[in-house]
Amino acid sequence: MIGEKKAATEFDEKDITTIVADDLEIKGTIRFKTSVMLKGVFEGEIYSEGLLVVGPTARVNASITTQTLVSHGEITGNVIANEQVTLKSTSIHNGDISTPNIIIENGSVFNGSCAMRAKDITVR
Numbered sequence: 001m002i003g004e005k006k007a008a009t010e011f012d013e014k015d016i017t018t019i020v021a022d023d024l025e026i027k028g029t030i031r032f033k034t035s036v037m038l039k040g041v042f043e044g045e046i047y048s049e050g051l052l053v054v055g056p057t058a059r060v061n062a063s064i065t066t067q068t069l070v071s072h073g074e075i076t077g078n079v080i081a082n083e084q085v086t087l088k089s090t091s092i093h094n095g096d097i098s099t100p101n102i103i104i105e106n107g108s109v110f111n112g113s114c115a116m117r118a119k120d121i122t123v124r
Contacts, residue, residue, distance in 0.1 A: 017050075022057040038073075056090050078112075
């Protein structure tokens with residue numbers, strides 16, 4: 001609705017700086033400062049000073065260090081998030097999470113441990 005404020009975990013794709021298409025498979029290290037949405041397959045390491053969105057078609061096998069993570073897809077690997085992690089209802093997460101704030105929606109799958117720490121986690 002017009003003028004309605006979005007929740008912190010809501011976004012439009014047009015608000016995302018970079019979108020990695022669902023037909024791409026990437027291996028390696030990604031570093032970014034703004035926002036990235038992954039829709040395809042990624043394996044490796046992710047270092048972010050901004051927002052990482054894992055789309056519903058994404059399969060990510062990576063260690064992730066970020067400010068904020070919103071996952072709609074499948075992640076295998078440990079996550080350190082300085083601000084917040086949101087596991088949406090379609091997400092599957094296999095790995096440990098370290099963050100000061102976490103939202104796990106009904107229907108999501110989370111297999112791992114969660115350590116909630118103060119916001120002093122350093123992003124490399």
